[in-house]
Amino acid sequence: MTTATITSYLSEHRERHLEELKDLLSVPSVSALPAHNADTLRAAEWMSESLRKLGMENVALHPTIGHPIVYGDWLHAGEDKPTVLIYGHYDVQPVDPLHLWDTPPFEPAIRDERIYARGASDDKGQTFMHIKALEAVLATTGTLPFNFKFCIEGEEEVGSPNLPAFIEQNKKLLAADVVVVSDTSMIEEDKPTICYGLRGMCGFQLDVKGPKRDLHSGLYGGAVANPIHAVVELLGSFHDGDGVVTVDGFYDKVVPLTVEEKAAFEAIGFDEAVVKEEVGVQEFYGEKGYSFYERTWVRPTLEINGVYGGFQGDGIKTVLPSEAHAKITCRLVPDQDPDEILALLQEHVTMHKPAGVEVTVSLFDKGAPFVTPFNHPAIQAASRAFEKVWEVPTTFTRGGGSLPIVSTLDEVLQAPIVLMGFGLPSDNVHAPNENFKLKNFDKGLLTLCAYWEELAAALDVE
Numbered sequence: 001m002t003t004a005t006i007t008s009y010l011s012e013h014r015e016r017h018l019e020e021l022k023d024l025l026s027v028p029s030v031s032a033l034p035a036h037n038a039d040t041l042r043a044a045e046w047m048s049e050s051l052r053k054l055g056m057e058n059v060a061l062h063p064t065i066g067h068p069i070v071y072g073d074w075l076h077a078g079e080d081k082p083t084v085l086i087y088g089h090y091d092v093q094p095v096d097p098l099h100l101w102d103t104p105p106f107e108p109a110i111r112d113e114r115i116y117a118r119g120a121s122d123d124k125g126q127t128f129m130h131i132k133a134l135e136a137v138l139a140t141t142g143t144l145p146f147n148f149k150f151c152i153e154g155e156e157e158v159g160s161p162n163l164p165a166f167i168e169q170n171k172k173l174l175a176a177d178v179v180v181v182s183d184t185s186m187i188e189e190d191k192p193t194i195c196y197g198l199r200g201m202c203g204f205q206l207d208v209k210g211p212k213r214d215l216h217s218g219l220y221g222g223a224v225a226n227p228i229h230a231v232v233e234l235l236g237s238f239h240d241g242d243g244v245v246t247v248d249g250f251y252d253k254v255v256p257l258t259v260e261e262k263a264a265f266e267a268i269g270f271d272e273a274v275v276k277e278e279v280g281v282q283e284f285y286g287e288k289g290y291s292f293y294e295r296t297w298v299r300p301t302l303e304i305n306g307v308y309g310g311f312q313g314d315g316i317k318t319v320l321p322s323e324a325h326a327k328i329t330c331r332l333v334p335d336q337d338p339d340e341i342l343a344l345l346q347e348h349v350t351m352h353k354p355a356g357v358e359v360t361v362s363l364f365d366k367g368a369p370f371v372t373p374f375n376h377p378a379i380q381a382a383s384r385a386f387e388k389v390w391e392v393p394t395t396f397t398r399g400g401g402s403l404p405i406v407s408t409l410d411e412v413l414q415a416p417i418v419l420m421g422f423g424l425p426s427d428n429v430h431a432p433n434e435n436f437k438l439k440n441f442d443k444g445l446l447t448l449c450a451y452w453e454e455l456a457a458a459l460d461v462e
C-alpha cells in the first residue's frame, strides 16, 4: 500500500463518501427516546448494510433487551495474523434545545468546511471513517493486513447498559489483539492526540445516625453525640494537610509514571494562569511534587461530593440533628482495584468512627482504571501514523475521568486499547450544532490507513 494510491482513492471517492455519511446522519437514532426506536434500528441496519458492502462477513444485528449490537468480521488475513477490533456507536444524543440549531440536526449540512448534524462527530462520523478507511485499503491493495472485527453498539449515549454482558458472553467472537476506538477528541486543532489511559472510579455513601429524632440543643447539646460533628470528623480523617489520602494502603498499588510519560506530559505545555482564570481559583491545590496533569490523570483522589444533614433553612434552629450524610467518590489509577479500595475505605471508616453514633457505608457503582502501556507498539504505531499525516508531534494524554465501555473492553478482552479520536473541542458534541471538521474527516481517513500500515510494520506482519 502506498500513501499516494490511498490518497488518490480517497479524494476520488470523497463526494460519494460524504453523501453516504449524510445519509447515515439523517437517521435520528436517539437511543434515549423510545419514540425513535424504529430510527435507531434503522441506523443499526444502515451500519450492517455498510459493513456487508465493505466485504465484512458474519454481519449480524445481535439483539439485546435494548438496541441491537452490530457485528461483522473479515478474517481472511489468516489465523497467524493479528486481529483488530473496532468499537463504535451508531446511536446519538437527543437534540433539544432544537431552536438553537442553525440547521435541523438530522438534515446534514456542510458549511464553513464542517459537516453539521447530530452524530457528525460523536460517533457516527468517526465510526463511518473506519469503514471507509478499510474500503480504501481493500480497493487499492485487494486485501487487509489484519483480521478485522467491528462491534458497533446503539446504547453508548444511555450508558451502554447491555454491552458488558454482550462482551462477556461473546469473548471468543470479539477476541482481538488490538482494540481501536475513535470516539474522543484531539486536545486542540492540529494537535493529534492519543489518550492511552483513563482513571477508574469507586464511590460510597456515609450515613451517620445519632439519636432517634432531632433533639433540642439546649436540652441535650453537649451530652449526646452530634451526627454532623461525627461526619465532619470522619471526612477530615481522609486527607492530611498536603492533600495526601491517609487511608491505609490507598497508594500501595499505584504505578509510578515512567520518564517517557513525564516528558510527554511536560511537552503538552500547561498554562496555569489560563486554567486558574477558567475555574476561578487563586491557586491550585494537591499532592506535592506532582504537576496538574499528573494530579488529574495519574494520581488517585478521594473527593467529598456532597454533605448534608441538619437545618438548612433561613436563620438558625437550635437543633441537634438525628442524622447526617456524605457522598464520596475516588478516582482510581492503575493498578488500584476498586473492590480492594472500597474494602480499605470501609476499614478506615470503622477505625475512625467517632463515639456515640452509628455509621453505615453503602457502595455505589465502580469501574476499573485502564492504561495501555505508553511504549506498547499499538500506541507508538498510532503516534507515527498521526505524525505522518499531520506533520506535527503527537500529543499523549491520559484522562482524569472514566469511560465505562473502555474499562469493560480492557477487562474482558485483555487487549491493548488505542483511543484514536479525530474530534475537536469545537465539535459541540451533545450540544446544538454538533459538527465535524472536514479536514479532520479527510486527514483522519488518511491517518487510519497509515495506522494499519504502521501497525503491520510494528507487529511484523507482512
Ligand SMILES: [Zn+2]
Pocket: 089, 122, 123, 156, 183
Ligand atoms: Zn460517543
